[in-house]
Amino acid sequence: xxxNTLERLAARAKSGKPYVVVQLKEALAAHPVHEAYDVYRGLxxxxxxxxxxxxxxxxLQAVARARAKFYFETEGGGETYGNRxxxxxxxxxxxxxxxxxxxxxxxxxxxxxxxxxxxxxxFGGQLLFDFEDWEFEQIDDRLELDSRVFRSSGREVxxxxxxxxxxxxxxxxxxxxxxxxxxxxxMWEYLPRYVAALIAGVMPPMPVLIDCGMPPQHxxxxxxxxxAGCEAIEVPLQTLVRVKELWCAPAPIYMPLYEQLNEKYRxxxxxxxxxxxxxxxxxxxxxVPPGRQNIPGRRLFLARPESNxxxxxxxxxxEAIARGRGFEIVYPERMPFAKQAEMLAEANAVVGPEGxxxxxxxx
Numbered sequence: 001x002x003x004n005t006l007e008r009l010a011a012r013a014k015s016g017k018p019y020v021v022v023q024l025k026e027a028l029a030a031h032p033v034h035e036a037y038d039v040y041r042g043l044x045x046x047x048x049x050x051x052x053x054x055x056x057x058x059x060l061q062a063v064a065r066a067r068a069k070f071y072f073e074t075e076g077g078g079e080t081y082g083n084r085x086x087x088x089x090x091x092x093x094x095x096x097x098x099x100x101x102x103x104x105x106x107x108x109x110x111x112x113x114x115x116x117x118x119x120x121x122x123f124g125g126q127l128l129f130d131f132e133d134w135e136f137e138q139i140d141d142r143l144e145l146d147s148r149v150f151r152s153s154g155r156e157v158x159x160x161x162x163x164x165x166x167x168x169x170x171x172x173x174x175x176x177x178x179x180x181x182x183x184x185x186x187m188w189e190y191l192p193r194y195v196a197a198l199i200a201g202v203m204p205p206m207p208v209l210i211d212c213g214m215p216p217q218h219x220x221x222x223x224x225x226x227x228a229g230c231e232a233i234e235v236p237l238q239t240l241v242r243v244k245e246l247w248c249a250p251a252p253i254y255m256p257l258y259e260q261l262n263e264k265y266r267x268x269x270x271x272x273x274x275x276x277x278x279x280x281x282x283x284x285x286x287x288v289p290p291g292r293q294n295i296p297g298r299r300l301f302l303a304r305p306e307s308n309x310x311x312x313x314x315x316x317x318x319e320a321i322a323r324g325r326g327f328e329i330v331y332p333e334r335m336p337f338a339k340q341a342e343m344l345a346e347a348n349a350v351v352g353p354e355g356x357x358x359x360x361x362x363x
Contacts, residue, residue: 002039009024009136018178027305036150046238052160053158054158057267059131079147081100083099097268099236101267103132104276105250105287107248114174119179121174127157129257140265141258163251167241169242169244171204171243172208172233172247173206175191178257179215181218192252196249197247205229208232221337242243252280266300284362288342294345300351300352344360
């Protein structure tokens, strides 16, 4: 079954890049699951004994409400509201979104497990994901982007129990996940859940579990929010961590792992009530030491290096146009996070391509 294509994919997948790992899983999808998993383990160099079993993905919110050691609900879910689009100049496809709020809560699970590049919580023999039951049915998601899932069909999953047993921790807040290395997701999915938990005011001080291999700016952004005496702890690749008291909170926006862009896909599913997110953004901005606020005439173009995976094919022409209109050409990923936030606070106008850098507009 092994061929050059699989070996090339595996060589790239060993760095933990989720979309490369899932390509490898998909390349093996036509083969019986245990046979495919044997090949996968060999290609990835996994030394742990085979532990692959079929189970069902369960709603984190449902189990937290019923079985968590501690559960504090800050806002209920199911509220219907509308999100109006921002003002759009030129032709677009914008429209009003009809949305339903998700439940906001802070929870603590006793004797739970988390793994690198996984947002799933192993608790009481179940695998918990950050969705509410009604949300998961809205679109088609592929859960195998998560490092704990080898193969999936809807909520039915073949679960990998990795890998290498890591340390045991008394208490920690969970911020690991398959999208945690992407700056956009870090800003709108991961940091906001921690901020929302801090705003709730019900957690004791504790370390925060994060994935290894993230850009330094991710950690710097988190460190602006950490209470005194708290630290970030990296979870190594292919490693499982047991936590006696695992604290968690949902993302303010429902974030599927690897959604299929079919007829069921609708932007209405991926919303947060603006009044909820506004509190989170205000807390994030307040955590950064203030620089000079709003310098009249300072214009920024958040450029993207040509070396990036999602490069702009006409970046030099676009940057020349922006420069000619008084915009500074800046590359945020080359700066410490505090400098990025300060720069955005000073700006009078910000332009940039669609992508992660635009989430700096929180500041």
